[in-house]
Amino acid sequence: MAHGTKVNGSSYGITGGKCLVGGAEYSIKKGRTLVNGTGYDIGFLKETNVEITGEGSSLLIYVALNDQKYYDPASLVFDAGQPVTLFCYLESNSYSRIITLYYNGEIVDTGNRKRIQKEYDITGKNISVKLTKSTNIFEIEVTEL
Secondary structure, three states, X not given: OOOEEEEOOEEEEOOOOEEEEOOEXXXXXXOEEEEOOEEEEOOOOOOOOEEEEOOOOEEEEEEEEOOEEOOOHHHOOEOOOOOOEEEEEEOOOOEEXXXXXXXXXXXXXXXXXXXXXXXXXXXXXXXXXXXXXEOOXXXXXXXXX
């Protein structure tokens, strides 16, 4: 039997996207896995790095929640458990790029209430933007390439 597997001496045909647990067949979608009959999302990225080249003099990094941009990051405080999207804004030529941050395969939350706000001088530089984590505190790290 094609795609057959044996469980306690009985043969089962398992089709693509299916898994057998305790003799019961479960559907598995791309990007998910099954543990003890419960489906879980699988994350594939540990971190997202973005290279930015620009003529601008400063880079303002800020966050957004629920697809809403916050243009005043100093006033932004958000709660644990909310997905975070990092926005990079190159001041002089209005270049912007949205980066969804991942850590250990999951879209990050902030741990405890935390502000993420950074500004960098990037005149004539290529930079990499990434997220790092220490205990439950997430930090934005910008390095020159």
